[in-house]
Amino acid sequence: MKNKLLIIGANGHGKVVADIALKMGKWQSIAFLDDNENIKVSLGIEVIGKSDEAFAYIDDCDIFVGIGNNAIRKKLQESLELKGASIPKLIHPNSVIGEQVEVESGTVIMAGVVINCCTKIGKGCIINTGATIDHDNLIEDFVHLSPGVHLAGTVKVGKGTWLGIGSVVSNNVNITCRCIVGAGAVVVKDINQTGTYVGIPSKKID
Ligand SMILES: CC(=O)SCCNC(=O)CCNC(=O)[C@H](O)C(C)(C)COP(=O)(O)OP(=O)(O)OC[C@H]1O[C@@H](n2cnc3c(N)ncnc32)[C@H](O)[C@@H]1OP(=O)(O)O
Numbered sequence: 001m002k003n004k005l006l007i008i009g010a011n012g013h014g015k016v017v018a019d020i021a022l023k024m025g026k027w028q029s030i031a032f033l034d035d036n037e038n039i040k041v042s043l044g045i046e047v048i049g050k051s052d053e054a055f056a057y058i059d060d061c062d063i064f065v066g067i068g069n070n071a072i073r074k075k076l077q078e079s080l081e082l083k084g085a086s087i088p089k090l091i092h093p094n095s096v097i098g099e100q101v102e103v104e105s106g107t108v109i110m111a112g113v114v115i116n117c118c119t120k121i122g123k124g125c126i127i128n129t130g131a132t133i134d135h136d137n138l139i140e141d142f143v144h145l146s147p148g149v150h151l152a153g154t155v156k157v158g159k160g161t162w163l164g165i166g167s168v169v170s171n172n173v174n175i176t177c178r179c180i181v182g183a184g185a186v187v188v189k190d191i192n193q194t195g196t197y198v199g200i201p202s203k204k205i206d
Contacts, residue, residue: 002086003028006061008051008076010034010042013126014066017108018043020090027062051076055083062088065106068126070160070178074142077106077124087123098135110147122159140177167202180206 010032098117112130122141129147146165158177182198196206
């Protein structure tokens, strides 16, 4: 771990990420990179360059990708990993993490999240505000669980899948890779085909 943190992305999601990093109190200084030249300061934190400048900071800073889009976050994090960057995990002090929970690098766990025991969360995930993940879940890399998502016990969410705000998944359900589950959907059966699913019970629309 280094004593400076660089966050790529100074927009809405990046700001929430920075807020969590501030509350963790582990870094002496925090800065942003963002490709929008019009953003000079965000949340009172300076934007010091563009995202492709991140590699110049690898020796001095921990680097975290604060971008909500799963595919873009994956691409950036994997290119940083290849260059040997130190990528932290960010865990809000007001989240509740059970015993034998594993969380990998580049994942952010936001305020009010509850993760019950024996769950594994991969790298580069977003576990957004107030989501709950019950026991024995497997959340693969670069998944986004939006605010207020609830996963029952023994759920598996495949790589790059995005669960929309307030969606719910019943126990023992598997969702495959790169799916989108719409806001408020209820998933009661396995989703084996990549696509977009909405409604109660959820049905494929795309
Ligand atoms: C902190 C943060 O902000 S984190 C981000 C949180 N944001 C979210 O969770 C947003 C989740 N997004 C959604 O639910 C979106 O509606 C999506 C991704 C499922 C679909 O978006 P699009 O592909 O643009 O689909 P579109 O809006 O054209 O809708 C297609 C059809 O599905 C219906 N539909 C779309 N979303 C839903 C939904 N969540 N539940 C039920 N029906 C839905 C639409 O009414 C439309 O039906 P119609 O053809 O009969 O008119």
